[in-house]
Structure formats: structure tokens, C-alpha cells
Amino acid sequence: MNKIETLCLLCSQPLQSAISWKLLLTKQFQPTICDRCLARFEYSSTATALYQYNDAMKDYLHQYKFLQDVALAKVFRQELHARLKHEKATIIPIPMHRLKQRERTFSHMEELLxxxxxxxxxxxxxxxxxxxxxxxREQRIQAAPLFHLIEGAQVRHKEYLLFDDIKATGTTLRHATEVLLNAGAENVKSFTLING
Structure with missing residues (x-):
């Protein structure tokens, strides 16, 4: 069994992980953060999100999205993989506006997946x-439509799972759901990394 030493993506402390047959055969990902950093995140009590919003998650989102640290997409990959690997519905990440994505250099939702x-x-x-x-909150609830279908998209009689980073008021997911249902989707559900 070989040891690989890498650093925690959040605190830069050394991580020691052993490569084993179990790791390779069960498609486990190598850990990317230390146990101490992982313990700072609070699991969600709902079935529609992985985590609750707290200070650790606020720091993570700031580093990942606004400081453009794309390596942090790997932090929750094991949990996301376990939750979504058997999903039968087509998964649609909530998109960013083209200009915002160019400014941020990557789509944070797509990179997580x-x-x-x-x-x-x-x-x-x-x-x-x-x-x-x-x-x-009031502005979010009264917002004009936030999305439209990509030209040529066919959604009739299909099931979809919308994936977003955080659910606060639910406005983003509601707008996206309406677009898909109005276009003929059979069913639309949602899942988020964080429950705000």
C-alpha cells in the first residue's frame, strides 16, 4: 500500500491518504480536505441539500466562487457523487450569465459536477x-424571469433535477422549474449543495 501526501485544500495541512484496492474498486475519491476542516461543515437535515449554511460554508463559497479557486470544486465530490450517481433524472446545473462566467473564468456549478x-x-x-x-428577499421574489431555454432544447416528457449551490428563498430554482415545466417537462425536482 502506497502513501500519498497532499495538502488540505482549505488549511494547507498535510493529508496522508493510502492508496488501497478498496479505494480503487469502490471509486472512492482521494480526500482533499482534512478531518478538522470537514468537521466545520454541518450536514443538512433535509433530503434536498448536502449541507447547512454556516461560517465554514460562507468561507468556502467566497474562496471558491469569488476568489476563483477552481480546485475547491473537489472538496465535496465524494458526497455529491454518492448522492447523485444513481439519479435517473437528467441533471441540469443552474447556469451563470455568459458575461459573469467569462468574468469568473469557470461555471462553479458545472465544475462541482x-x-x-x-x-x-x-x-x-x-x-x-x-x-x-x-x-x-422581496426583490428576489418579484424578479422578472431569470432563465430561458437554450435554442433548440427539447424537454418534453422528461424528468429533470436542477442543481444549485445554495437555496435561500428558492427563487432561482422556482424560476428554472417554471421554464422547464412550461416547455413540457414531465417532472422537475431540485438538489443543492447548501440549504441556506
Missing amino acids: KAANIPFLQLLEKTTIETQSSRN
Whole structure:
């Protein structure tokens, strides 16, 4: 059995992980954060999210999304893979506006799914560059449609799972769900990394 030493992506402390047959055969990912950092995250009590929003998650999101640390897409890959690997519905990550994605250099939702080896399809486009976090609760609820279907997308009689990073008021997911249902989707459910 070989030991590989890497560093925790959050605190830079050495991680020692052993490569074993079990790891290889069960498709376990190598750990990317230490046990101490992992313990700072609080699991969600709902079936529609992995974690609760807390200070550790606030720090993670800031580093990942706003400081553009794409390596952090790997932090929750094992949990996401375990939760989504048997999903029968087509997974659609909530998209960013094209200009925002160019500015941020990557789609944080797509990178989370790629890191977890979860297949997805992008059928939606964001209509506004403004983020939901820049609006108060009332503005979010009264927002104009946030998405439209990508030209040529066929969604009739299919099931979808929308995937987003955080659910606060649920406005983003509600808007995306309406677009898909209005286009003929059979069923739309949602799953988020974080329950706000």
C-alpha cells in the first residue's frame, strides 16, 4: 500500500491518504480536505441539500466562487457523487450569465459536477447578469424571469433535477422549474449543495 501526501485544500495541512484496492474498486475519491476542516461543515437535515449554511460554508463559497479557486470544486465530490450517481433524472446545473462566467473564468456549478464525475446537460440560459445575492428577499421574489431555454432544447416528457449551490428563498430554482415545466417537462425536482 502506497502513501500519498497532499495538502488540505482549505488549511494547507498535510493529508496522508493510502492508496488501497478498496479505494480503487469502490471509486472512492482521494480526500482533499482534512478531518478538522470537514468537521466545520454541518450536514443538512433535509433530503434536498448536502449541507447547512454556516461560517465554514460562507468561507468556502467566497474562496471558491469569488476568489476563483477552481480546485475547491473537489472538496465535496465524494458526497455529491454518492448522492447523485444513481439519479435517473437528467441533471441540469443552474447556469451563470455568459458575461459573469467569462468574468469568473469557470461555471462553479458545472465544475462541482465534473469533479464528482456526474453527467449533466445544460438546457437553460440566464437572462440577467445580476446575482440573487445582490437582491433582498422581496426583490428576489418579484424578479422578472431569470432563465430561458437554450435554442433548440427539447424537454418534453422528461424528468429533470436542477442543481444549485445554495437555496435561500428558492427563487432561482422556482424560476428554472417554471421554464422547464412550461416547455413540457414531465417532472422537475431540485438538489443543492447548501440549504441556506
